[in-house]
Amino acid sequence: SSELTQDPAVSVALGQTVRITCQGDSLRSYYASWYQQKPGQAPVLVIYGKNNRPSGIPDRFSGSSSGNTASLTITGAQAEDEADYYCNSRDSSGNPNYVFGTGTKVTVL
């Protein structure tokens, strides 16, 4: 099975921009989806496909991809964006399994 690696933690000043990255071989073949999880809550989908937001997700969230790296960018971070963020993609080994990234804790200062 493949792995998706994320930085454990990043911080961002209120109103500034933060980029969260996700690296893995499977990202050369598949887009990543991104999930936000706040303490004690279920994850919430924030980005899917090339760069698409589900209904209700603010447009300050955006996604991009290059080579083996996918990125989630929060432009103008708000206090409510403080959470754990996980990327997710298909396994690169040819089977249809999913794999989640290791997760990034975003702190808004």
Place this chain on the structure above:
Amino acid sequence: EVQLVESGGGLIQPGGSLRLSCAASGFTVSSNYMSWVRQAPGKGLEWVSVIYSGGSTYYADSVKGRFTISRDNSKNTLYLQMNSLRAEDTAVYYCARDRLYYYDSSGPHYGMDVWGQGTTVTVSS
């Protein structure tokens, strides 16, 4: 309202079995891909299993041969049968709808857009 509600978690001894349920409302389970995802205490998300609308099933290596995903179309409910449970299976278990959003030149694009609140499984003697 589109909703998923899990149940069936609890305290179980190592080697035991447990069946989790995930009742759906507002959409049809059998028309969607449905996944189970778990999260051990203080750890990240781990994908466990998926059942396709056509009935094909797939599992993470960590649970293959011990867990079985299934659904009851008449009850619009997803299940996860967990056998030979180990301490490392202790986690909050979430069910999620894996929605097909669109197709493009690179293939289909999915996202887990609806999640249950989770049910806690503790494997301990």
